[in-house]
Amino acid sequence: MLIFRQLFDPQSSTYTYLLGDARAKQAVLIDTVFEQAARDGALLSELGLELVCTLETHVHADHITAATLLKRRFASAIAVPAESGAEGADRYLAHGDRVEFGGRHLTVRATPGHTRACVTYVLDDESMAFTGDCLLIRGSGRTDFQEGDAHAMYRSVHTQILTLPHACLLYPAHDYRGLSVTSVAEERAYNPRLGGDVSESDFTGYMDNLGLPHPKKMDIAVPANLRCGRPEGEATGAEQAWAPLTYTFAGVTEIHPQTLEEIALPVEIVDVREPDEFVGPLGHIRGAKLIPLGQLAARVGELPRDRPLVMVCRSGARSGQATLFLQRAGFPRVANLSGGMLRWRGDGHAVDTGAR
Ligand SMILES: N[C@@H](CCC(=O)N[C@@H](CS)C(=O)NCC(=O)O)C(=O)O
Ligand SMILES: [Fe+2]
Numbered sequence: 041m042l043i044f045r046q047l048f049d050p051q052s053s054t055y056t057y058l059l060g061d062a063r064a065k066q067a068v069l070i071d072t073v074f075e076q077a078a079r080d081g082a083l084l085s086e087l088g089l090e091l092v093c094t095l096e097t098h099v100h101a102d103h104i105t106a107a108t109l110l111k112r113r114f115a116s117a118i119a120v121p122a123e124s125g126a127e128g129a130d131r132y133l134a135h136g137d138r139v140e141f142g143g144r145h146l147t148v149r150a151t152p153g154h155t156r157a158c159v160t161y162v163l164d165d166e167s168m169a170f171t172g173d174c175l176l177i178r179g180s181g182r183t184d185f186q187e188g189d190a191h192a193m194y195r196s197v198h199t200q201i202l203t204l205p206h207a208c209l210l211y212p213a214h215d216y217r218g219l220s221v222t223s224v225a226e227e228r229a230y231n232p233r234l235g236g237d238v239s240e241s242d243f244t245g246y247m248d249n250l251g252l253p254h255p256k257k258m259d260i261a262v263p264a265n266l267r268c269g270r271p272e273g274e275a276t277g278a279e280q281a282w283a284p285l286t287y288t289f290a291g292v293t294e295i296h297p298q299t300l301e302e303i304a305l306p307v308e309i310v311d312v313r314e315p316d317e318f319v320g321p322l323g324h325i326r327g328a329k330l331i332p333l334g335q336l337a338a339r340v341g342e343l344p345r346d347r348p349l350v351m352v353c354r355s356g357a358r359s360g361q362a363t364l365f366l367q368r369a370g371f372p373r374v375a376n377l378s379g380g381m382l383r384w385r386g387d388g389h390a391v392d393t394g395a396r
Pocket of ligand 2 (some may be wrong): 098101102154171181
């Protein structure tokens with residue numbers, strides 16, 4: 041019934057959570073990351089889910105939310121904590137509010153401390169809670185900016201989070217050591233700052249002495265998140281604009297055969313199969329340049345930079361690898377022909393068979 045995915049942004053160590061109702065095919069995303077919008081969009085499409093809402097646990101200081109990018113693409117509602125001061129949201133969530141997706145819902149609990157407006161989202165059956173930067177795994181969020189308050193955090197954790205059922209799984213907004221999940225029972229017993237017999241003054245004494253540098257992106261991230269991640273300029277860099285392209289959860293930008301057939305601007309078609317396949321029974325696309333995958337790294341200098349590249353192979357697998365390689369090598373406009381020559385021919389597009 042419940043679809044659940046934990047997604048990670050390695051640059052900011054942020055976890056994004058996808059929760060979906062498998063029957064109603066509706067989903068929400070908690071704490072998205074601007075640079076990961078295409079990834080999240082691809083996952084939603086591949087799972088056949090409608091994004092009804094993006095939720096923030098707080099105004100993040102270390103990364104920019106993808107809420108506005110996703111709203112533009114999926115018409116999803118943007119939900120933020122009521123106290124956050126963010127402008128441009130569709131819902132301002134207060135303690136006790138519910139966010140529904142299909143037949144499931146999350147309930148909002150106010151958990152101030154890391155920031156004044158932080159909230160925790162608790163799943164309807166109390167089997168999972170998303171604690172943002174309040175309770176982290178064997179740790180807690182910092183309390184030294186955005187009206188953070190260690191006293192408030194101690195009370196939030198003890199009245200709103202550790203009072204959930206012992207088996208309730210806790211999912212934070214970050215982990216900087218690679219840990220992914222914990223539980224109420226574990227944190228009650230083993231959280232070194234907040235568990236066991238640690239008192240409120242023990243905790244505030246601990247937090248007064250963290251001495252962490254501010255997040256590197258703080259001066260950019262906070263203002264951007266206060267407008268729900270709406271870009272100041274429109275160019276996002278997240279999507280290539282030269283053709284209607286798709287993006288797979290595996291991370292590959294793809295072009296559909298029909299789109300390639302109809303494209304108006306000049307593109308360079310690069311076929312990465314072996315020479316015998318190029319002139320074999322499947323043929324090749326007229327004008328395609330043959331560079332077998334194994335030679336691509338040595339021959340990148342032969343590729344033009346003034347027009348987009350479309351990578352082709354038999355099924356789309358090898359050319360998918362070539363697409364990723366060329367993007368990493370600094371070619372911004374490159375796409376994989378979805379389904380390769382098999383789909384190109386299957387869809388009835390023309391091929392050449394002679395050598396070139
Ligand atoms: N080095 C990171 C710092 C990230 C940071 O300060 N994270 C906050 C959450 S927004 C925190 O509470 N960190 C707790 C910790 O690092 O122990 C950056 O520059 O982004
Ligand atoms: Fe944070």
